[in-house]
Structure formats: structure tokens, C-alpha cells
Amino acid sequence: MHSTAVFLIEFGGILLSLGLLGRLAGRMGFSPIPLYLLAGLAFGKGGLLPLDTSEEFVATGAEIGVILLLLMLGLEYTASDLVSNLKTQYPAGLVDGALNALPGAAAALLLGWGPVAAISLAGVTWISSSGVIAKVLGELGRLGNRETPVILSILVLEDLSMAVYLPILTALLAGTGFAAGSVTLGIALGVAGLVLLLAVRFGRHISRFVSHDDPEKLLLVVLGLTLLVAGIAQQLQVSAAVGAFLVGIALSGEVAEGAHNLLSPLRDLFAAVFFVFFGLHTDPTDIPPVLLPALALAAVTTVTKIVTGYWAARRAGISVRGRWRAGGTLVARGEFSIVIAGLAVTAGVEPALGPLATAYVLILVVLGPISARWTEPIARRLSGRWGTPATATPDAALTAPQAALDDQDTVGHR
Numbered sequence: 057m058h059s060t061a062v063f064l065i066e067f068g069g070i071l072l073s074l075g076l077l078g079r080l081a082g083r084m085g086f087s088p089i090p091l092y093l094l095a096g097l098a099f100g101k102g103g104l105l106p107l108d109t110s111e112e113f114v115a116t117g118a119e120i121g122v123i124l125l126l127l128m129l130g131l132e133y134t135a136s137d138l139v140s141n142l143k144t145q146y147p148a149g150l151v152d153g154a155l156n157a158l159p160g161a162a163a164a165l166l167l168g169w170g171p172v173a174a175i176s177l178a179g180v181t182w183i184s185s186s187g188v189i190a191k192v193l194g195e196l197g198r199l200g201n202r203e204t205p206v207i208l209s210i211l212v213l214e215d216l217s218m219a220v221y222l223p224i225l226t227a228l229l230a231g232t233g234f235a236a237g238s239v240t241l242g243i244a245l246g247v248a249g250l251v252l253l254l255a256v257r258f259g260r261h262i263s264r265f266v267s268h269d270d271p272e273k274l275l276l277v278v279l280g281l282t283l284l285v286a287g288i289a290q291q292l293q294v295s296a297a298v299g300a301f302l303v304g305i306a307l308s309g310e311v312a313e314g315a316h317n318l319l320s321p322l323r324d325l326f327a328a329v330f331f332v333f334f335g336l337h338t339d340p341t342d343i344p345p346v347l348l349p350a351l352a353l354a355a356v357t358t359v360t361k362i363v364t365g366y367w368a369a370r371r372a373g374i375s376v377r378g379r380w381r382a383g384g385t386l387v388a389r390g391e392f393s394i395v396i397a398g399l400a401v402t403a404g405v406e407p408a409l410g411p412l413a414t415a416y417v418l419i420l421v422v423l424g425p426i427s428a429r430w431t432e433p434i435a436r437r438l439s440g441r442w443g444t445p446a447t448a449t450p451d452a453a454l455t456a457p458q459a460a461l462d463d464q465d466t467v468g469h470r
Contacts, residue, residue: 130304185390388424
């Protein structure tokens, strides 16, 4: 009874704090994500008021938060949209990997950590945070922008790449042989491909099965199906986020719209819990010794992510303003980076890798929402100062009306 009371007090205090911080952020006109992270630092290990009883529940809520964020992203687009974007944007995925993984690998080698640590840190710097970016796109009202499918394509390519990268990394960390690693990799790729095939081929049947006039039953079926698929995907070495995203794209029509309306409050609640959980597992005293290398790595990979988004959006024929928005939105790192660093630290590769990765992600998860909002206005102001119109698109051959449309929410929703 006493532990239940303590749990309710702790968790109630967390939710109340989040609500007040969200109000404060709204009045000041910026994303509440950095404030949620700071709240996690205050309540976490080494913080002002460490929590013990509610930590396990918060951890589960954080996992659900990421799953719901990716499900809601998937509900915005159809399976055919996803497939066509993946076919056209895979070169952007290759550029993304090259530009953003190499700085991490180089930093680890310069620090003398060895090749396995280099591969681990390469993953930390490569993968953008789907959870943070999904939250930011919704807050900024950009889910319908023409550059958003480009952003989503890169995120999906990154998440699908994790189906290849994580089994390889796990095999390297465990020191297993080539055969065992190949089997794990084959299973991961097969499951990801199967889920995508089912989403594309049988999306209408899935929507018909899920559909119901009663909001309560629709909510239970959609949420249950999403968690089930995400759990199976995770068990089979595929990202739970990928599974949730593919469930979202498999649903269409009135089902997608109804699920979106019903799940939005749950998404906001659990997404906030996710960001708090991230801060809970960071000891503030571990950050100062690795702050300078983390800042340097964050500065380099902020530029490389902006270049990645700009290049991908330019290739898709998006106007200059949309290109800067795409680049700025991709800056945030988050859940996957922490998972990768955790695997490496648990395996005993390099003790300093964990604090460095934590400081790096904290910097970019705070900078990410700021970059998403301000990269395009700053670039526009600088280009005007340099005498270059921000909407000039000689390389994309866009007309003025097309450029104007490109800055509006013109992507069709379901």
C-alpha cells in the first residue's frame, strides 16, 4: 500500500510538472521538449529529486510514447506513398549514412577507442530521432508540407537500416561468428520486408478488419494491433518503431482519420513521458568531462544533417525554403542513439562512450526543435543580406507559383 502511494505521488508529480512546463513553453512560443528533458535530469540519477518507485512504469511509458509517435506519422501517408518515396529517396539515405556516420567513427578512432567503438559511435551520430522529429513536425504544423515526405523517407530509411546495423553491431559486440550474425541479419531483413509487403498488399483488408463505429472499440483494436506488431518486430530484431510506422501506413480512409483523432491525446501524454525518461537516465555529473568533444561532434553533425536534408529536398524538387526546413528538422538525435550507446557500454567496449553519447544526444535533442524552427528563417535572412532571393530555384526549375505552393501545407492527408 505504501509503495502504491509513493508511486502515485511520484508519477502524479511528473505529469503535473510536464503540464506546467508545457504551458510555460506555449506562452514563450517554443517546443516543450527541452523542458521535458531538463525535468528528467532533475528527477533522475544525480538530480535534485531522484525517483525510484515509478521509474519502471516511466520506462514502459517511454517505449509506448515512441511507438505512438511513429504510428501517428504512419497514419498521415498511404502505403503507396511510402513505397514511391523509398524508391526515389534511397540515394538520400546513402548520403545520410555517409555524411553522418563517418564523423562518429572518426571521433572514436581519434580518441583511441578502437574499431568496434568506432562502429558504435558511427550509429550514434547517424540516426536522427524519429520520436523528436515526429513531435516537432506536429507542433510546427508541418505534417502537410511538401518537404515532409522527404524527411519521413529519410527517417524510414534510417530505421530500416537499423534492421541491418543492429544485428551486425550486436554480433561484433558479442564476438559471435559470421554464421550466427548472418542468421540474425537475415531474420531481421525478412521480417521488415514481410511487414512492409503486408502493409502494401493488404492495407485495405487490414483497415476493414480494424474499422468500427464505436470509438472505444476502434481505439482498443488499433492500439492493440500496433503494440502487438511493434512487440513482434522488436522480438525479431527489427525496430518496434518501424513496426508501428508500417501499421500506420496500412490503415487508410475513415479508419486512419478516426484513429488519429482518438490517439492524439495518448500520443502527447506518452511522448512527454519518453522525453522525461531520457533525462531520468542521465547523471548530470557524467556530462562535464565529455562536454567539449560532444559539442564538437554535435556541431559537425548538425551541419551534415542540414546538408543531408537540403540535398534530399533539392533532389525532390522542393523550393529553397523547404530544403532548409528539411535540413533543420533532421538535426535531433534521440532514442536509437541511446540504445546503440547502451549496447556498447554494456558489452564493455569503452566506458567513456556512454557519457559522451548521452551529452551528444542531450545537446542535439535540445538543439533539434530549435534548428527545425529557425534554420529556414536564418538562411532566408542571410541569403537576403547576401543579395540572393531565398525562393530562387534555378537548379530545380520551379516557377514562382510552384515555389509559393511549396511553402504551404499542400500534401494531401487521408
